[in-house]
Amino acid sequence: xxxxxxxxxxxxxxxxxxxxxxxxxxxxxxxxxxxxxxxxxxxxxxxxxxxxxxxxxxxxxxxxxxxxxxxxxxxxxxxxxxxxxxxxxxxxxxxxxxxxxxxxxxxxxxxxxxxx
Amino acid sequence: xxxxxxxxxxxxxxxxxxxxxxxxxxxxxxxxxxxxxxxxxxxxxxxxxxxxxxxxxxxxxxxxxxxxxxxxxxxxxxxxxxxxxxxxxxxxxxxxxxxxxxxxxxxxxxxxx
Numbered sequence: 001x002x003x004x005x006x007x008x009x010x011x012x013x014x015x016x017x018x019x020x021x022x023x024x025x026x027x028x029x030x031x032x033x034x035x036x037x038x039x040x041x042x043x044x045x046x047x048x049x050x051x052x053x054x055x056x057x058x059x060x061x062x063x064x065x066x067x068x069x070x071x072x073x074x075x076x077x078x079x080x081x082x083x084x085x086x087x088x089x090x091x092x093x094x095x096x097x098x099x100x101x102x103x104x105x106x107x108x109x110x111x112x113x114x115x116x
Numbered sequence: 117x118x119x120x121x122x123x124x125x126x127x128x129x130x131x132x133x134x135x136x137x138x139x140x141x142x143x144x145x146x147x148x149x150x151x152x153x154x155x156x157x158x159x160x161x162x163x164x165x166x167x168x169x170x171x172x173x174x175x176x177x178x179x180x181x182x183x184x185x186x187x188x189x190x191x192x193x194x195x196x197x198x199x200x201x202x203x204x205x206x207x208x209x210x211x212x213x214x215x216x217x218x219x220x221x222x223x224x225x226x227x228x229x
Contacts, residue, residue, distance in 0.1 A: 048216055
């Protein structure tokens with residue numbers, strides 16, 4: 001079974017703090033993703049990584065950065081947390097789409113971040 | 117650009133009744149389409165997917181969806197709702213060669229006993 005784990009289920013941080021959200025997958029997937037989920041807005045892609053040290057901005061990258069030093073680990077960084085970054089953060093992983101037509105993204109359980 | 121529209125942010129059905137969750141997509145090329153389910157306080161789990169093979173796709177937990185190109189739709193159905201189906205459902209689209217999924221805004225399904 002594919003397993004995607006996230007370092008925390010719940011996190012409370014103060015405005016201005018630097019926040020690290022960690023994601024680990026155990027299936028040797030090339031792709032990893034960070035999404036933000038807000039009521040009424042669905043899932044929005046923050047950043048995407050298609051290989052170690054490679055990244056691509058998603059739809060809402062402002063205020064976030066990412067790091068992928070190892071294939072299995074993808075970190076989301078909030079350089080200076082703000083209250084409007086209070087949200088549910090979901091990590092996902094997948095193989096390359098053109099390598100496997102049986103494509104799907106596998107999701108972690110999510111981290112609910114509250115910034116006060 | 118690709119997009120999906122989910123009609124109805126909240127849907128309520130009685131236990132044992134038909135479940136119908138609507139998804140319409142916009143894509144200039146043949147799409148890959150997905151339905152994911154999210155139970156409370158959990159991540160997303162794949163229900164089913166269409167990747168250009170059979171247009172009627174069967175998934176887990178008795179759900180199925182039909183790809184209708186003429187209607188640009190990929191509606192999710194289940195003949196008889198069960199209390200355990202209460203969750204949020206997301207439709208998503210991509211295309212061959214594009215790793216990124218575009219998600220709809222979600223439909224919260226409530227089952228009335």
